[in-house]
Amino acid sequence: MSLLSIKNLKVYYYTLSGIVRAVDGVSMVVSKGEWFSVVGESGSGKSTLAYSIINLVPPPGRIVEGEIVFNEVNLAKAPHSVIRRVRGREIGFVFQDPMTSLDPLRTVGSQIKEVIEEHGGASGREVEVIAKEAFSEVGLSEEKFYSYPHQLSGGQRQRVAIAIATVLKPKLLIADEPTTALDVIVQRSIMEIFWRLKSRGMSIVLVTHDLALASEWSDRIAVMYAGELVEIGPTRDIIEAPLHPYTQLLVKSTPDIQGDKALNYIPGEPPDLKNPPSGCRFHPRCPYATEICRREAPKPTIVRGRIVSCHLLSPTR
């Protein structure tokens, strides 16, 4: 059963030096209780995609086209008051940098309590009980409740941020590179928190540049390149038998801790989203590129249970 369904989403930034097509025709579906990861390199538009789900694209960016249907409501067109109530209560959001995502002037406890009160989640004594419960869920001791952000470590702050995002038991948790600023040990414990939340029926959308991390935890992976999703499929299939040339190169360039395989890299650099390449956006870097790749943009097609956008795999060829 689908919880979130995005159709042909286009999010552009209207800068003075041109239109940046950060998200350009993305379609994806996230099911209930599923862990869905969006993997892509820096500047591929994955964060913009995450922000656009809760309508938080910073100006000069805006959603140009497409649908974001969550719980049968199209968030792309919903009024501000509706989106405000969806944020925090239905969809939790965890940001990349826990150092700056908490207000330095107030105790973390007062910040989480405020979220509960604003959504009418509880009143009086109950608020504190719920807030402290959320703290223990993410493995924070009760005394941290009265701390200011500067008194906490990066990992603790990210736990606070997760507690705030999930205190109202949202159906969906979006995490934008939640562990990029943290070390691997903390990273693992944060992922374990997500895993616990998922096992209780929460859907997770993890946005990351780390394919290894995504492959370890997610049910399905979407690979994003230059504002488009080039391949979506079950994690195991994507890692073991990638279909899209970009995914193949990405998998090959992921270091293996045991293996002695040589580490590959993808030649060239990511395209300028103000002026993306014609046809398939990956063709300048693609080892298999042919004439049609330069001329025509490939359409997403279903190949062996996956959605892939590549002329090489297109059945019409």
Place this chain on the structure above:
Amino acid sequence: MFIFPSIASLIKLPGSLKIIVGVLIVFIVFLAGLLAPIIAPYDPVKSAGPPLTPPSPKNLMGTDHLGFDVFSRIVWGSRIVLQVVISATLVALIVGVILGIVSGFYGGLLDRLLSMIMDSLYAFPSLILAIAIAAVLGPSPYNAAIAIATVYIPTYYRMIRGQTLSIKSQLYVEAAIAAGLRDRTVMLSYIFPNLIYTILVILTLNIADAILTEAGLSFLGLTVSPPTPDWGFDLRIGQRFLLSGYWWLSVFPGLAIMVLALGFALIGEGLSDRLQLRGLR
């Protein structure tokens, strides 16, 4: 320990001397206004000796052309200045800060409209605009306060709007919005507390400026009617006798205006010295 540093370490911070001297001056003037009936040796509107007596132990700052004691008039006059200036700056502060936060937070058409209005107000020299408004409303301390408040709203608006824009782009504000907090809550409990320091600096610097504007208005007779003691007005009366050698009539009210303005300006300067240090760290 983090919140209450020791007094000794506070004094070492930059700007401390300015702040201490400034606070002292302002405190003394406040006290004078508050305790005027006790401090002033004479009734400010009753003859306290022969007219135009030079300063002496009996009349510390001499007497004016009607024989009123200049020192007592200055002590009593502080009440008018403080009342007009403080009520005016408070009104300007409240209106300017609210409009600035709302404008910076929402942006869009409202922001452009407000910015346009504020910029056009700001384009006038403040004293001239205050005189024009006070002249239209008629002479009274109340109207003078309205005139001064109107003139200074753009000062607060512009600073607060700019600060709001920069605080708004901080991740914790975005996180608060992402958590579904109401706009009002985001402005009140996430943006406003981060503005307090700025507001304090503008407030004190602005009061210093407002004192001069108030003095200008009363110099032109736009705040009180004689014989109410008032620094600006007394300065103007004394001006007529200045060339005849009766300097004490103008010099002492003028000094009082200058010293009070200096007091507030010192506090503002000291605070902004400290703010800059925070920025450098």
